[in-house]
Amino acid sequence: MSVTVVPAAGASATVRRNFWRGVWRVMRRKPSRMVGAAIVAGFALMGIFGPLLYPDPLPRDTQALYAPPSWRHPFGTDFEGTDVLALVVTGARYVLLTAAVTAVITVVLGTAIGLFSGFKRGRWDSVLMRLTDMKLTIPGLPLLLVLSTIWKFTGAIEMGLVLGLLGWGGVARAVRSQTLSLRERGFIEAARGLGLSTGHIVGRELLPSMAPYIAMNTLIAVTGAVYAQVGLFFLGVLPFEANNWGVMLNLAVFGGGALTTTAALPYLLAPLLAILLLTLGIVLVVDAMDEIFNPRLREE
Amino acid sequence: MAAEQSSEQSSDRSSAPGVRIRGLSVVYRTGAGELPAVSGIDLDLPPGTITGVVGESGSGKSTLALSLLNAVQPPGRIAAGSVEIDGLGDVAALHGDGLRRARGRHIGYVFQAAQNSLNPLKTVGGQLLDLGRSHGMGRSHGPDDLRGLVREARGLLDRMGLDGARVLDSYQHELSGGMRQRVGIMLALVLNARVVVLDEPTTALDMITQATILRIIREVHEERGLTTLVITHDLGVVAEVADNLAVMYGGRLVEQGPTGEVLGDPRHPYTRGLLAAIPRLAGDIGEARALPGRPPTLDSVPADGCVFRERCALRMEVCETGRVPVVSWGSRTAVCHAVQGAREDVKQTVTAGTVTAGTAIADMGEEQA
Amino acid sequence: MITGTGITKTFSRRGGVLGGREVPALRGVDFAIEKGGAASFIGESGCGKTTLGRILAGLESHDSGEITIDGVPMSSLTPRRRQPYFRRVQLVHQDPYSALNPTRTIHQTLSAPLSLRARQMERAGTGRPRSWIGERAEELLSLVGLDPGYVLPRYPHQLSGGMRQRVVIARALTVDPEVLVADEAVSMIDVSLRLGILALLKDLRDRLGVSVLFITHDVATARYIGTDGELYVIYRGQVVERGPVETVISAPVHPYTQALLSAIPVLHGLETPGEQRVVPTEALDASRHDRGCLFAPRCPFRTARCESERPVLGHDGGTPQEHACFHPEARTVVAVPVSHS
Missing domain, CATH: 3.40.50.300 (P-loop containing nucleotide triphosphate hydrolases)
Structure with a gap:
């Protein structure tokens, strides 16, 4: 018997190995996905290592204010003569860190509340969903404006925390409706009938079935957070202490007059291009999520 | 009994169109190239008869039904063969407007799960008018046409034991499964189609409702002089309703003939196995035998040789490769090496003048079982 | 019991x-x-x-x-x-496609309830070695007629409907119901394939x-x-x-049973239909009728008493089986095999 038995650990290891091989297969199916993954990875690296590439503070070339694009300054320079590319690269950390924190909070909170609400139903469901509705009806931007008057968002993490706490409502609603439909499925009923713990049912049976959904929401939350904070800085409601794409936009438009003269145009376009590229990368990767988390589509 | 009923029918029947399917092959494009879902089907639907096609999942029975309407959806396509309908020509060669007119006017189709194929947001009457308009009624022919259509629909529903006026005024959710099925049949017949295809007409219906629907199918068929094709996985349904029976397996027709004869004296090992695997209400229940193996899927159907050999108790070396002989006698056909072998034995016995062909085959049947 | x-x-x-x-x-x-x-x-x-x-x-x-x-x-x-x-009491669902979690392999599906079982037995003092879960999963799959080596590492979508239903039965057996x-x-x-599953249950x-x-x-x-x-x-x-x-x-005695059995298709050629088949009358909205015998609106044999009084289950009329009908009468409705002489 001992020869024929497949050891439990061995079998699950095979499964896991197959998962990553499957992910690789899914990504390779369309070149656009690889491009998307490369872009997202590029931005992640930029966020982590970008600031290390440049001296702090960034050197200023007072001889070349608003310099046009050149080999030395691919996107020109700003009002102080600082290289725009360097600004974009070093500014990525704040933006991406905020976005990551926001995405994590949105998804963790939204998923947890949605799962709990949909699985428990009854009184808890009503209470949590009324709360969610209330949250969804509060307009985000005006609230942020009000908040910014009493609270200075000095750090990226604080910023992400606030955006995350404001953004989980949609995910919670969506996850709840998914849970409600999944809990009627035969395999969930069987798990209940077998007496498996609620932790197991939620964590091992429900959650994996919703993984593509959650992954998609995470990525979309990242773009949402980028827009939100860049927008806030652009409007100038927040003090700019750190280097940031939104600050760049603000200075380009209100300081450099990028909308009326061409001199500051590269200064304006560089952060916009970065945001556009990041969004594009995420959209391209989202396309693969369904296939990655659905074994049938993955193994095909 | 079905066969008896068919002999005592109305004069209308002579005008029913016949359907001849010749060499029909339908392929589906997959990652592994084009795979045949249906290959080389020859099947006649004699005018005024009900033909039942029986098969399990993957047998190609639904694809065959869709071919009759030339409605095989991509990635599938009719790769070869023809479907000749009297007064219409080769359906497989039709396209565009001509094909759209043929559907409904010549060929009525009751879809699988017709119970759920109604639009939940429109009344039955509303959907009926849509159908009429999409066939050009109410524009060139004047409003009388549509009024006539409604009258015809109400008549059909009344005939099927419903309150026609009330049903036309109802939404899907207000009708029971059996009522919806009847609405489906009405919509297939209301444009005066004389060839009707019913795909799984009774799945998901209760036993008593099923019996009612089958009786209605039979009666409407007789009265309107139709040529009917019933597609099902349930031999019982065919036994109740069909004059002729065709058995499909792995995309091929393996046996066909008059229903009573095929059921009473099945020849193909698959038909025999299928019948033996159905538990019955009387007799020795212990005689029921499961058929080993499982039906092939699109990508596991053997490309060469007999499609059933994997599960066949009579598997021989000749079954592995090449074409399987089509053995015909009387009004029956079986596609099997073993049946052919038995037929040759019979011929020899007949020349020896000892027994008649019929009993000899029956004897051989007992041996096989 | x-x-x-x-x-x-x-x-x-x-x-x-x-x-x-x-x-x-x-x-x-x-x-x-x-x-x-x-x-x-x-x-x-x-x-x-x-x-x-x-x-x-x-x-x-x-x-x-x-x-x-x-x-x-x-x-x-x-x-x-x-x-x-x-x-x-373990339920075997009708639909083997939704009864198994598509994101979990058969190994994972079986080992969750088995490890629960192992913990229970440990608590009861009949502890099992760690390898027990794997062994038991294989044992159960063999019991339901599947090849454990083939089935265990696979996802439900890689199995046929019949195989899935066997897995569902094996999963139900993990808790020794x-x-x-x-x-x-x-x-x-x-x-x-139906008979194979039925034979397994038997x-x-x-x-x-x-x-x-x-x-x-x-x-x-x-x-x-x-x-x-x-x-x-x-x-x-x-x-x-x-x-x-x-x-x-x-020998059913209730008209509903008789109607139900009469509705079963007869394999003409193999069987001859029962002699006293019962066809129920079709009543619109029979489901709203709540007085008297529930079947009365559709019953071809109903009397005035059936409309006002509800029969209860019993052996009235000395029948071998219990029934809830005021007018029990055994009828032959089921098709019988054609005898081959």
């Missing part, structure tokens, strides 16, 4: 301006399932047979009545303490002493599970006939 007395269940359905409508699913159902026995519940969809199965598996609560499992009345226990009892509730367990399986009765509660609309399959079993015919939440399978099939 599991018994039920007077089980009732009413669903309230939301409807229209006039408020909800109460739909009785079970109207005082009594039953008993012996250890290793077989009981079959037959009836049309919506008759309450599925609800009963779900109540027994602990997936649904009932309104009144008492269920006893191994002599313990469930009403005497708190919901938490009831759970281990209901775990002895006493009763398997098979709700239309073969209706979505290919015709040529085999489990013999080999493990598991009782089978078989819920179906196909009476012939109920006969295959066990000719020694008990047949319950349910109409609109009421048991209208109850008795040994062969008796009820060959």
